[in-house]
Amino acid sequence: MKYCLLGEKLGHSYSKEIHAYCGLDYVLKEVTPCMVADFAFSNEFSGYNVTIPYKKTVMPYLDFISEDAKAVGAVNTVVIKGGKKHGHNTDVCGFIYSVKRIGVTLTDKTVMILGTGGAHNAVKRACEIEKAKEIISVGRNSKINYKNCYDITGVDVIVNATPVGMYPNVFDSPIDLSRFKSLTAVIDLIYNPQKTKLLIQAEELGIKNTNGLSMLVEQALCSQDLWLDKTHDYSLTEEIISKISKDKRNVCLVGMPSSGKSTIGKLLAEKLSKEFIDLDIEIEKTVGKTPSEIINERGEKAFREIETAVLKEVAIKSSKVIATGGGAIISKENRDVIKQNSISVYIKRDLSLLSVNGRPLSIAKGVETLYNERKDFYNLSDITVQNNGDINECLKEILNKL
Numbered sequence: 001m002k003y004c005l006l007g008e009k010l011g012h013s014y015s016k017e018i019h020a021y022c023g024l025d026y027v028l029k030e031v032t033p034c035m036v037a038d039f040a041f042s043n044e045f046s047g048y049n050v051t052i053p054y055k056k057t058v059m060p061y062l063d064f065i066s067e068d069a070k071a072v073g074a075v076n077t078v079v080i081k082g083g084k085k086h087g088h089n090t091d092v093c094g095f096i097y098s099v100k101r102i103g104v105t106l107t108d109k110t111v112m113i114l115g116t117g118g119a120h121n122a123v124k125r126a127c128e129i130e131k132a133k134e135i136i137s138v139g140r141n142s143k144i145n146y147k148n149c150y151d152i153t154g155v156d157v158i159v160n161a162t163p164v165g166m167y168p169n170v171f172d173s174p175i176d177l178s179r180f181k182s183l184t185a186v187i188d189l190i191y192n193p194q195k196t197k198l199l200i201q202a203e204e205l206g207i208k209n210t211n212g213l214s215m216l217v218e219q220a221l222c223s224q225d226l227w228l229d230k231t232h233d234y235s236l237t238e239e240i241i242s243k244i245s246k247d248k249r250n251v252c253l254v255g256m257p258s259s260g261k262s263t264i265g266k267l268l269a270e271k272l273s274k275e276f277i278d279l280d281i282e283i284e285k286t287v288g289k290t291p292s293e294i295i296n297e298r299g300e301k302a303f304r305e306i307e308t309a310v311l312k313e314v315a316i317k318s319s320k321v322i323a324t325g326g327g328a329i330i331s332k333e334n335r336d337v338i339k340q341n342s343i344s345v346y347i348k349r350d351l352s353l354l355s356v357n358g359r360p361l362s363i364a365k366g367v368e369t370l371y372n373e374r375k376d377f378y379n380l381s382d383i384t385v386q387n388n389g390d391i392n393e394c395l396k397e398i399l400n401k402l
Contacts, residue, residue, distance in 0.1 A: 001046035003227065004029040006039060006054055012167065012192060014213075014244060015049060018220045021240055037061065040085075047079050047227040049220070055118055062087040071128075072121040077223040088226055091122035094219030095187075096130060097237070102210045104157065104185040106130035112155045114138050114146075114174050115162035119189055123159050150179045160188040165196035170316055170340055173197040183207055191216055192318070193340040194249060200336050217241050248318040250274075251402065252338045254378060255347035256371055257326040257362055258355040260387045260394070264347060265323035267395050272402075277322045283310050291325060295360045304331065311337055326370070327361065329377045345398055346381035350388050 002025045005015045010028040019026035029048070031039050036054055040061035050058050055074035059065060062075065063084040069075045075087035099106060111132045113123050116139035127135050138149045164174040170193045177183060177198065186202040189212035195203070202209040217240045221232045251268060253261040262278050269276035280291050283306060287294065294303045307328055314322060315337050322342065328334050329344075338344055351371055356362040362370055378384075383401045387394040 001025065001227075002027070002044070003047050003049075004045050005049045005051060006031065006036075006058070007051040008032065008053055010051070013051070014191075014216060014248075015051075015220060017244060017247075018217055018240055019224070021243065022221070022224060022236070024224065033057070045080075047077070047223075049223055050076050050078065052118065059087060061085065068092045068125060071125045072118075074118050074121065076219065077226055079226045086226075088223075089122060089125075090219040090222035090226070091119070091215070092126045092129070093222045094215040094217075095123055095126040095189075097218040097234075098210055098212070098215040099126075099130075099157075099185075099187060101214055101238075102185070102208050104187075104208055106132045106157065108133045109156040109184075110134040110136065110154050111157045111159065112136045112138060112149065112152070112180075114158065114160045114164075116142060117161065119161035123161050123189075146175060149175065154182050155180050156182060157185045157187065158183060160186075160190065160196070160198055163190070165193075165198055166190045167192045168316060171197060171312070171337075173201065177201050177205060177207065185209065188212060189215060192248070193316070194245065195340045197336070197340075200339055213244060214241050217244070246402075248341075250315060250318065250320045250322055250342035251398075252315070252322045252324060252342040252344045253347055254324050254329045254338075254344055254381055255326065255387075256349065256351075256354055256367070256374070256378075257359045258353075259326075259347045259349040260391060261323040261347050263391060264387065264395055264398070265321050267391070268398060269321035271395070271399060272321065275320045277314050277320050279307070279311060279314065279322060279324045279328065282314055283307060283325075286310050292358055292360050300327075300361065308334055308337070315341055317341075326359075327374065329380075330374055335377070335380065343383065343402065344381040345401075346378045346384040347387050347394070348378070348384055349386070353388060 004027045006029050010030050016026055016028055036057050059075055064086045066088045069087050069089040072089045077088040077090050079086040106127050109132050111127050113120050124135055138144050162174055164172050186207055186209040188196050188199050190196050191211050191213040199209045218237050253265050255261055266276050284290050351367050354367050385394055385397045
């Protein structure tokens with residue numbers, strides 16, 4: 001039996017990886033709008049998923065529509081049995097799972113949904129099933145919009161069902177969470193990047209939060225249940241969430257100049273089958289000068305601006321090992337960029353072992369002064385390892401902690 005994802009542009013889809021992990025013969029099927037009818041009447045697949053912009057388009061070609069799909073007004077799963085095509089919407093069960101896995105209930109809660117498109121309807125249906133007290137929809141041209149939504153008090157849960165913050169526009173956020181004083185949870189349906197700007201703010205405010213990866217995986221497995229007439233175990237959901245998260249995330253190395261970030265980064269990238277990026281080399285490729293030359297000619301402030309711009313270009317993409325410059329971590333903007341798609345690893349080395357050759361800031365300020373300016377930011381890293389001796393032991397420790 002063969003299955004597929006029907007859509008128009010599917011280059012960034014994770015669906016094939018999810019279903020292939022479960023052993024399904026699954027492909028991505030890109031078709032133009034004029035080809036949807038032909039696809040719907042073909043017998044090429046035993047069942048299929050549907051994504052934008054065809055979740056509504058396929059509905060007239062189906063024999064049966066489930067209650068969830070009717071309520072949402074969209075189909076994301078088609079099951080073919082006895083020659084009949086059954087339309088379902090597993091986004092609903094996927095969303096409910098993503099909320100419950102972070103220990104949040106929607107029952108008797110006031111839920112604000114950002115966006116009024118197709119994803120909004122699936123979230124609204126889930127909120128109705130879970131008996132939310134009130135559901136508030138926010139749209140650009142709606143009665144409740146992104147200017148007056150802050151006037152609403154008592155909002156418990158906010159769900160971002162818009163594409164704001166999605167790759168490649170990862171530095172945007174739809175709202176300011178700090179203005180909602182009773183907020184207890186934030187769910188962002190976006191999963192690329194792994195932490196949107198919205199979720200980073202939620203984290204800083206101490207609010208429970210999750211991205212859309214768990215919803216994506218669970219809805220895919222619910223689709224499989226319908227196709228194969230089975231019931232999956234939630235442990236499989238968690239296993240796939242963990243695998244995709246690790247595969248897609250970057251590993252970002254931070255630490256003092258001469259701490260071994262580049263050497264370790266190359267070895268680590270090889271072990272993890274990820275691309276290695278040396279941020280200093282990327283800066284030189286971009287402006288035609290080394291970091292030392294930029295600092296000597298234009299000063300540290302000008303260099304930091306260039307560094308941030310290049311880091312954004314590099315870290316926005318997935319599955320890389322990135323060795324940063326020694327001072328990259330001092331900028332909050334840079335730290336937030338790193339958080340979005342990366343796990344940060346602090347390579348710590350005794351100051352007496354650090355070289356100052358070719359490092360103008362280390363020479364000008366002194367290694368100890370430079371370290372004292374930066375140590376608090378290094379210590380914010382997700383993982384810390386010591387690199388005073390055998391570099392292979394340091395590498396082994398990183399791999400174990402990852």
